Amino acid sequence: MRHTLKTLLLCLLLPSAQVLAEEVQVAVAANFTAPMQVIAAAFEQDTGHQVKASFGSTGQLYAQITHGAPFDVFLAADDSTPAKLESEGATLGGSRFTYATGALALWSAQPDLVDHSGAVLRSDRFQHLAIANPKTAPYGMAATQVMAAQGLLEQLTPRLVEGQSIGQAYQFVASGNAELGFVALSQVYRDGQLSNGSAWLVPAELHDPIHQDAVILSKAAANPAATALVDYLRGERAAKIIRSFGYQL
The missing domain is CATH 3.40.190.10 (Periplasmic binding protein-like II)
Incomplete structure (x- = not known):
């Protein structure tokens, strides 16, 4: 009987854990490929959320976003492109910040x-x-x-x-x-x-400073994994990884 109750409790708890784990789709500037791969692995281990990253030039990724690509978070190689998306109403208000200086x-x-x-x-x-x-x-x-x-x-x-x-x-x-x-x-x-x-x-x-900004896109307003990833990028574990690749914060 005790074993049956234990099994039942596990069955009830496992779906809840799966519901809490979400996927975040991230558009990442190509220069940040290697750091993002390390950060994504650490983030997945620490939070249970999954990261699906696409890499390219900032201009190419901006074009994809404006044409409806299903990204939740954008990590650009500049600060002007995320600011432009913000002015166009395509981002979650107050989410933009500089995650690295290249x-x-x-x-x-x-x-x-x-x-x-x-x-x-x-x-x-x-x-x-x-x-x-x-x-x-x-x-x-x-x-x-x-x-x-x-x-x-x-x-x-x-x-x-x-x-x-x-x-x-x-x-x-x-x-x-x-x-x-x-x-x-x-x-x-x-x-x-x-x-x-x-x-x-x-x-x-x-050259002009290469301030790289991140922003949560509007479609991800209800995605807890998007917010969790941006919070993670602000944290000390991510900061250590970012610095190890020669970026300043």
């Missing part, structure tokens, strides 16, 4: 190509320089600002290879299709170490 790096998979001051940009040691599309990717815009600040934009334009996102720009360099490229520091850095190759950490004063 850094730009000039990186090559070749160990000795990029020096610590970026002087390689003035050399003939490369034929192709990868950047993300500056019209849709904030890191691509930052790259053009760096080249302009150094008086090199016109000189380097014929060598540019554009990716649709910072993820694609990174792949151009990693595959050897471009000898070097401007990438997000988070793509080549973890826990104080460069993953491979050679890099120049671009001084922040050479």
